[in-house]
Amino acid sequence: MDEHFPRKGWVLPTRRGNIDMSRRTGLMGILNVTLDSFSDGGRYLDSVKAVDHGVKLAHEGADIIDIGGESTRPGARPISVQEEMERVLPVVRGLRRAVPIPLSIDTYKAQVAQAALDEGADVVNDISALRFDPEMISLVAREKVPVVLMHMQGTPQTMQERPHYRDVLEEVKGFLLGRIHFALEAGVDPEQIIVDPGIGFGKELNHNLTLLRGLSTLTSLGQPILVGPSRKTFIGKLLKAGPEDRLEGSLAASVAAVLAGANMIRIHDVRESRRAIKIADALRFGTAEGEEGKGV
Numbered sequence: 325m326d327e328h329f330p331r332k333g334w335v336l337p338t339r340r341g342n343i344d345m346s347r348r349t350g351l352m353g354i355l356n357v358t359l360d361s362f363s364d365g366g367r368y369l370d371s372v373k374a375v376d377h378g379v380k381l382a383h384e385g386a387d388i389i390d391i392g393g394e395s396t397r398p399g400a401r402p403i404s405v406q407e408e409m410e411r412v413l414p415v416v417r418g419l420r421r422a423v424p425i426p427l428s429i430d431t432y433k434a435q436v437a438q439a440a441l442d443e444g445a446d447v448v449n450d451i452s453a454l455r456f457d458p459e460m461i462s463l464v465a466r467e468k469v470p471v472v473l474m475h476m477q478g479t480p481q482t483m484q485e486r487p488h489y490r491d492v493l494e495e496v497k498g499f500l501l502g503r504i505h506f507a508l509e510a511g512v513d514p515e516q517i518i519v520d521p522g523i524g525f526g527k528e529l530n531h532n533l534t535l536l537r538g539l540s541t542l543t544s545l546g547q548p549i550l551v552g553p554s555r556k557t558f559i560g561k562l563l564k565a566g567p568e569d570r571l572e573g574s575l576a577a578s579v580a581a582v583l584a585g586a587n588m589i590r591i592h593d594v595r596e597s598r599r600a601i602k603i604a605d606a607l608r609f610g611t612a613e614g615e616e617g618k619g620v
Contacts, residue, residue, distance in 0.1 A: 334548055334587050336470055337515060338426040338446045343387050345548060347609045349601050350588035352428065352449075353378070353386030354554060357411045358395045369411070375418035382423040385598035388447060389423070390590060391415050391440070392430030396451055396525075398484040398557075405435045412436065413443055420444030428472075434459035441467055451476055451525065453503040465511040472518045472550055473503045477526025487526045493538045496521050500545055518588070519547045523577075524556040532558040536577060539584035552590035553577035571596060579604040 334345040343350050355378050357369060378389045393411035394403050412429065419427055420443060428447035429440035434457045437448050446469060453473040454461045464471045475496045477487050489495050500519045507517055521535045521542060532553075542549055553559065559573035560566060571593055578589045578597055582604040591597040 335515075336518070336548060338470060340424060340426045340446055343426070345587040348605055349582050349586065350387040351385060351594055351598060351601070352388045352390050352550065352552075352588055352590040353381035353384075353594045354590060354592045355381065355389055355391045355415070356395070357391060357393045357415050371414035371418060374415045375422060378415065378419045379422050381594045382425050384595040386425065386594045387588075388426045388428050389419060390428040390430050390447075390449055391419070391445070392449075393436070394431065396480045398480065400480050402480075405433055408433065408436050409439050413439055416440050416443040416445050432456040432460065434463045438463055438467075441469065446470070448472070450474065451480075451522070453500070454507065455503075461507065461510045461512075464507070468513060468516070470516040470518060471507065471512060472520050473500060473507065474520035474525065475499050475522040480525075483526035484528075487528055487531065489531060492527070492531045492534050493541050496535060497542055497545065500542065504545060504547060514547070517547050518550050519545055520550040520552065520590075523551060523553050524558060527558075529558045529561055532556070536580055536584065539581055539586060543585045548587040549585060550588040550590060551578070551581040551586040553581060554589075554591045554593070575600045583608055 336343040336345065355374060357374050359369060381389055391412050393408040408431065416427055426446040427444060428449045429437055429445040430449040431437050432450050432452040437460065448464055448469060449472040450460060451474045477483055504517055508514060519542065523532050523535060554574045555567045555570045559570045559577060563570060563573050574591065574593065575596060578591060579600055581589060582601055589597060589601065
């Protein structure tokens with residue numbers, strides 16, 4: 325662990341209580357309230373359906389529900405602040421009444437994040453790592469909420485236009501280290517910073533595989549690591565499968581990430597992931613509490 329970022333344990337404090345990741349991997353359930361997300365765009369655009377799905381994710385074992393109103397798939401068009409708020413705020417409001425677990429707002433816009441926090445969201449998941457909106461850093465510091473800092477080469481519109489790295493692991497690590505420093509200097513609590521290598525965001529197949537294979541390199545940053553491999557294109561390329569037929573690949577990538585040091589996985593299929601990751605956690609941390617001596 326980097327001596328500049330000491331940690332007392334992998335516990336994430338939120339307004340809804342602590343998420344303890346010291347002996348169990350956290351799960352962030354994905355809830356896209358979008359027209360054009362690569363996997364489930366349009367499915368939960370209706371706020372009632374979205375809230376129902378969020379409740380289902382919570383019941384299946386999600387520790388956080390991540391609500392996003394703007395697609396960030398390669399080439400996706402940006403939408404206005406107003407349109408994004410019209411999509412996400414009714415869902416945040418409805419889920420806040422329906423489930424006790426923390427809610428995350430997946431946005432790089434400070435106005436959207438502020439409105440979602442006011443309605444009961446607890447975490448900000450910013451794919452730009454606080455770069456796209458200069459107001460976002462002061463918002464996160466002022467509200468004292470956890471923030472996810474993700475690596476991305478380029479923007480969603482340009483990120484898959486021949487991404488290039490000399491050393492993808494070292495470059496992603498260096499970028500995240502710089503963003504951690506930026507957040508700390510602005511007054512963000514180190515206990516509330518999460519880093520994400522950005523699987524599929526400005527990376528080709530081999531970049532993604534290298535990051536997953538070498539994920540333990542990022543543990544020296546001294547912050548919890550979130551990984552989001554769910555249904556990503558690199559899995560589709562390996563399996564020659566569309567987004568709806570990538571469950572096994574998503575589970576395999578998630579388990580690999582956990583065994584390499586991930587502390588939280590962002591996933592569409594929560595029930596199946598919780599079961600698979602329970603095995604990975606037993607391998608990583610030792611036999612689950614209360615299971616000793618029960619035979620095979």
